[in-house]
Amino acid sequence: MSFPRGRGRISMQGGRAIIVARCPLCGEEHHYDKGEASGEEVEAIRRRGYTEEGLPCQKDLPGNFWRVVITSARQGSRPDATRRARDTKAR
């Protein structure tokens, strides 16, 4: 099963992890609540680099799902994230 892809980032807002991403289907920015900021769900997405499940377009396009690829945002607080990015590039 393949979904269209769009780029997004993980944003922490009030202790919640929110995926903010521009939808390739309608072109608008959608927000998806992914649970607690330190929760397993968002941690799995961060490790994987994209959302495993298809996310629904929040515009009036029922049944349209897409996948968010997390762009490597500069978060500053995670030094091991930069190290991992460098390893990936060297490969």
Ligand SMILES: [Zn+2]
């Ligand atoms: Zn949309």
